[in-house]
Amino acid sequence: MKNLVWKILSSTYIHKGPWATLRADRCEMPDGRIVPAYFVLEYPNWSNAVAITEDGKILMVRQYRHAAQIVSLELPGGVIEDGEAPEDAIKREILEETGYSFDEVELISTIYANPATGDNHTYCYLARNGKKTQLQNLDDHEEIVVEEYTIDEVKQLLAENKIAQALHCTNLFYALMKLGKL
Structure with missing residues (x-):
């Protein structure tokens, strides 16, 4: 099966709060392309x-x-x-x-x-x-x-x-x- 998982190279937190946190991940795709800023919302489960x-x-x-x-x-x-x-x-x-x-x-x-x-x-x-x-x-x-x-x-x-x-x-x-x- 083809690898589809991105590798996180670094993370920068933009906002941290009790109900939501926003971070920007710098990622490498399986084919080597770089995603400079992928925004992720961190919420509690x-x-x-x-x-x-x-x-x-x-x-x-x-x-x-x-x-x-x-x-x-x-x-x-x-x-x-x-x-x-x-x-x-x-x-x-x-x-x-x-x-x-x-x-x-x-x-x-x-x-x-x-x-x-x-x-x-x-x-x-x-x-x-x-x-x-x-x-x-x-x-x-x-x-x-x-x-x-x-x-x-x-x-x-x-x-x-x-x-x-x-x-x-x-x-x-x-x-x-x-x-x-x-």
């Missing part, structure tokens, strides 16, 4: 879950997303903290955002939001038999409304393009396949 309650409802969260300036219907999830296992991160995120606890979650896919410009990946989980165990425990800048939907209702939301977050649509696709509900 994320996790999200199709979280199904013990009565068979899928938990969704509705919140404002400032970059796109939309109110977005999404799956629970978020950033994996430094040193945190992805499975622990998704259990924590679901609990914080919805108040539901899940003892077991299953990794069903690992995806990249945009591997051309971003280096992070998203762990997609299927969580089943969730139980309401506490109130939401939101971050300072979060305002999240928890909603519950049947599988058929979620499929209709997808068909009507009512779920804007592409990574969450992907997780829903894999979860519906796993559940035999496509």
Whole structure:
């Protein structure tokens, strides 16, 4: 198989922030050509879950997303903290955002939001038999409304393009396949 991997010769950081870092890589392509500045966004890794309650409802969260300036219907999830296992991160995120606890979650896919410009990946989980165990425990800048939907209702939301977050649509696709509900 032909080698397609570029060699990084050097990296220069342009901006470092808690949610996004921008660097410029000087690279050598397999045929020897030099790419003087390939810009890479470094983001933390994320996790999200199709979280199904013990009565068979899928938990969704509705919140404002400032970059796109939309109110977005999404799956629970978020950033994996430094040193945190992805499975622990998704259990924590679901609990914080919805108040539901899940003892077991299953990794069903690992995806990249945009591997051309971003280096992070998203762990997609299927969580089943969730139980309401506490109130939401939101971050300072979060305002999240928890909603519950049947599988058929979620499929209709997808068909009507009512779920804007592409990574969450992907997780829903894999979860519906796993559940035999496509």
